[in-house]
Amino acid sequence: MIDLFPISEEDAAAIVREHAASGRRLAICGGDTRSGFGNAVEAESRLRSTNLAGIVAYNPGEMVMTARAGTPLAEIEDALARNGQMMAFEPMDHRPVMATTGEPTIGGVFAANVSGPRRFIAGAARDSLLGVRFINGKGEAIKAGGRVMKNVTGLDLVKLMAGSYGTLGFLTEVTFRVPPRPKDEATVAIEGLNDAEAALAMAAAMALPVEVSGAAHLPMTVTWKFLDGTLPGSEATVLRIEGLPGSVEARATKLAAAMAAFGTVTRFSRDESVQLWREIRDVLPYADGTPRPVWRVSTAPSVGHQLVAALRLETGVDAFYDWQGGLVWMRMEADAEADLVRRFLKALGGGHAALLRAPQRMRAATAAFQPQPQAVELLSARLKEKFDPAGILNPGKMAGS
Template sequence: MTTFTPKTEEEVLEAVQWVLSEEVPVEVLGQGSKRAIGRPMQTEHAIDLSGLSGVTLYEPEELVLSAKAGTPVAEIEALLAERGQCLQFEPMNYGPLLGGEPGRGTIGGVLAANLSGPRRLKSGAARDHILGVRVVSGRGELFKSGGRVVKNVTGYDLSKGMAGSWGTLGIATEVTFKVLPAPETETTLAIRGLDDEEAARAMAIALGSSGEVSAAAHLPVTVTGKVIDGALSGKSSTLLRLEGFAPSVRDRTAKLKAYLQPAGEIDEIAEAQSRRLWREIRDCLPFADNTERCIWRVSMAPMEAHKMVANLRLGAGVDAFYDWQGGLAWLRMEADPEPQALRRLITHFGGGHATLVRAPVATRAAVDVFEPQPTALAGLSQRLKHQFDPKGILNPGRMAAA
């Protein structure tokens, strides 16, 4: 197996043109932090973008940053922090969950996987912050989409089209993201002892209040002791984050705490611990146990997810916790259930989608890792794939059986 390690956009283009001329499949990766997500691929070659690194433009006053696709996310976040800015969608780091090192992952991978974190319910995901992208397609052609301002799109927004494509349409060589001021401070309220249904109601009430909650999660008693060194052990924790300027956070915290007092005991988690807590929730660290036990990422209506999990538990051993006001359920299975059974339950409770983010290779080869698309949408996806990668050389079979 040959691994190409391009250092420039021109070398990426040359590598793709070579594998295209040979009509051999190629794996596309950055630092490999998400390599174990998706169906196993049978590829003869790889294009490793970790050497295509470096910030090419950063204008703090214009709230814009451009970087080569292989630039580590940690490097970008450190640069932004120096100027009091951040990626508002707080992209997840899959490394520890998949048995890798923390702090790995590239900015190109952020776009390819359309990553997000707890703030998604307020700020969206990577696709909502991408301004422009330069891409080498599976045709061996270089194209660019978007630019360095927000209102720059006429026709198809190919920048957003690359989000969530997992390297199957093209290889991003440079990306441009909108950046925003980082919150000055934050506080988290933890309502203790609620069951899943009570927590769903409490989070809905909090999100509907004037508290401007930026993140809401529920950790059942089996999970709550696995964050911030067990500081929340003993009772379930329903977590509400408030961010912004210190006086505003203090005022909103006091009002929301009084408003939610009937829900039960409420603890207050100060800034440093709060930041760590939400990073651990973002990266699914409660389930980062160095095993290959199957983990599903399920997105559905916030008031329905806990009902689906309760029904799933009637026939399977499952541990779970909830982010996005209950709309994102992380499930760790004691034994892998039939994916069809899980997806039937999701459909029964209003619909949604499930992604198998961790499993043994044999399991990933045998099931639909990503949510199967309806016939019409699948046909559209196939036509799009053919337009960008007619020979099917880029990450073949990763998202669906080739």
């Protein structure tokens, strides 16, 4: 596959127009850190954003940043850290679990709607996105949104581009909110709870007026992977508190006292907490160098552990939980078991199961994304036809989604 590196938006538009005119397909790519995720794209050329890089506008006082899509995520995070700000949605780094290289880009983060542990209280990546510039499948440059949330012109189009995986357009620029970074954090851990007990404990913690910003359950099969193997007990249910130092101390003390009713409680320091949640974010237990199938399942917090329990009766599966139990990371021991996963998920009330990683033969035979209801599928097809009438942008990437 030939890599194409446009150096300007005009250059990218010309490349797309040329391919649309001849009907040649284009794979859309940033830093290539999620290669292997999604249905395979058959194309002669790959349009990459990495030469469209650099922060365009950033005034910390406005809490908004505009950057070209190919800007390395590390460059964005460094600039924000110097000014005490962050991306609230805490995007994960897919390289460890996908065994890929390259540099994640800010455009790739929004194109895949990549969100981490804070997602369940701070929203997804798309909820921070204010504006975009992109090239549609006709080779036209489109601008939508603006630098402030009250400017709602094109806001729906902005949201639509987040999570479209390059199927509707080639992102060239993004504008997004960057709130203050918490000055301190701590994590409270409850030892020895099974999956169902942990779901109850996390629900109780979320009901307290202490503003929990991270809630995860780590069964004994994965605890040894975290914090260099120093997590206490056979299982750990972990709850994060963030904010000003005095506030964090007071709220963590209150949370620990309430959680003592569920089991033995320990607390982690700021540095330990930062490391732990980075490891949860990046799915450390399954960054094992193998191609064993890994699923990312989002569902209701009360349903996640029920799904895993049902699957364990039928097949080999390992799992841990984020988002108060509403995000389940599952590694299958052998087959991807897509029909089984999605049948059980539907029986439990529904959700979204995405096959993140699998051997090539399984990827070729499995719809990577959750099949859509017929009405949604028809709407998606109409949107694809509107934005990319020749069907040249990442064809088949979200097939079956």
